[in-house]
Amino acid sequence: MSTVLEARGLKRDYHIAGGLFSPTKTVHAVKGVSFSVDRGQTLAIVGESGCGKSTLARMLTLIDAPTAGSLHIDGQPMDVAKGVTSDMRRKVQIVFQNPYGSLNPRQKVGDVLTEPLLLNTDLSASQRREKAMAMLVKVGLGPEHFNRYPHMFSGGQRQRIAIARALMLNPSLLVLDEPVSALDLSVQAQILNLLADLQDELGLTYVFISHDLSVVRYIADKVMVMYYGEVVEYGTRDEVFAAPSHDYTKKLFASTPRADIESIRARMAARGAPAA
Numbered sequence: 001m002s003t004v005l006e007a008r009g010l011k012r013d014y015h016i017a018g019g020l021f022s023p024t025k026t027v028h029a030v031k032g033v034s035f036s037v038d039r040g041q042t043l044a045i046v047g048e049s050g051c052g053k054s055t056l057a058r059m060l061t062l063i064d065a066p067t068a069g070s071l072h073i074d075g076q077p078m079d080v081a082k083g084v085t086s087d088m089r090r091k092v093q094i095v096f097q098n099p100y101g102s103l104n105p106r107q108k109v110g111d112v113l114t115e116p117l118l119l120n121t122d123l124s125a126s127q128r129r130e131k132a133m134a135m136l137v138k139v140g141l142g143p144e145h146f147n148r149y150p151h152m153f154s155g156g157q158r159q160r161i162a163i164a165r166a167l168m169l170n171p172s173l174l175v176l177d178e179p180v181s182a183l184d185l186s187v188q189a190q191i192l193n194l195l196a197d198l199q200d201e202l203g204l205t206y207v208f209i210s211h212d213l214s215v216v217r218y219i220a221d222k223v224m225v226m227y228y229g230e231v232v233e234y235g236t237r238d239e240v241f242a243a244p245s246h247d248y249t250k251k252l253f254a255s256t257p258r259a260d261i262e263s264i265r266a267r268m269a270a271r272g273a274p275a276a
Contacts (some may be wrong), residue, residue, distance in 0.1 A: 003075075004205040005037040005174050010069035012055050030053040037222070040199065042206040044209065044237075046213065046252070052229040053209050057177050060207060061094045061251035079182040086120050095167035097178035099158035103150040109136070109161055110146040116168045131168065132153075138201075139164045140194060143187070157188035160194065167198070175207045180215060192219055213253065223232060225249045254257050 005196050012030040030052045037043045045053045057072065058064040063081035072078065074089045096102040103112060113132035117123050127178070133143045139160040150158055159179060166174055176195070181189040196219065198204055216223060216237070223240040225233035225248070232246040243249050
């Protein structure tokens with residue numbers, strides 16, 4: 001099995017200008033993170049707000065250059081400081097958390113999907129349209145949606161469109177930044193099943209960023225837990241969930257309510273409420 005993503009010692013610092021009598025401060029957002037993801041696998045990055053996972057996502061998607069460290073995708077070095085080529089951009093795409101804000105409300109769905117092809121390929125207009133139509137079907141929509149605007153769709157449908165757009169250039173890596181947290185529970189399940197089906201069909205590689213451990217347990221092959229910019233736990237899903245070794249991971253897992261009926265009854269009994 002080949003390695004799609006390899007990060008070694010990634011760091012990201014931010015310098016905050018001080019006031020008249022205070023010096024410039026340096027915030028170490030990501031502190032020497034290393035990991036790898038094999039083709040067709042899913043790495044879930046877990047942590048509370050401010051742990052550095054979104055900063056890491058910006059480096060993985062070539063938005064920000066790391067302060068130090070190296071990043072390789074398909075064995076190719078991604079040196080953002082020297083400039084990002086179209087070939088580098090095609091290797092990694094991102095799906096954002098909010099399907100309402102990630103789509104241009106003035107663009108029809110067909111334009112949303114064909115624009116990456118227009119900017120990055122030599123395909124003709126008819127070829128771009130044909131590929132976009134096929135992708136709509138692949139994500140559970142239909143050709144009839146091609147000429148509609150984003151406001152005409154539900155949140156789950158918009159996220160399907162966002163996923164379709166991310167796949168138009170056949171990326172090696174898809175970064176999913178809290179892709180279901182803004183959706184209802186039933187819709188979350190549909191999108192997660194879609195992602196799993198697409199991964200099986202297309203051999204996709206995912207980096208899945210989330211704070212929802214139930215979602216992580218469903219979709220991840222590997223889990224990486226971050227705390228104040230550092231990796232404190234890294235292993236297979238079963239290893240991390242069965243026997244977390246770091247105190248922060250244990251507290252994180254303990255603070256997540258279990259949804260099975262016995263756990264719910266136990267919590268209600270502890271609160272003095274009658275159990276159903």
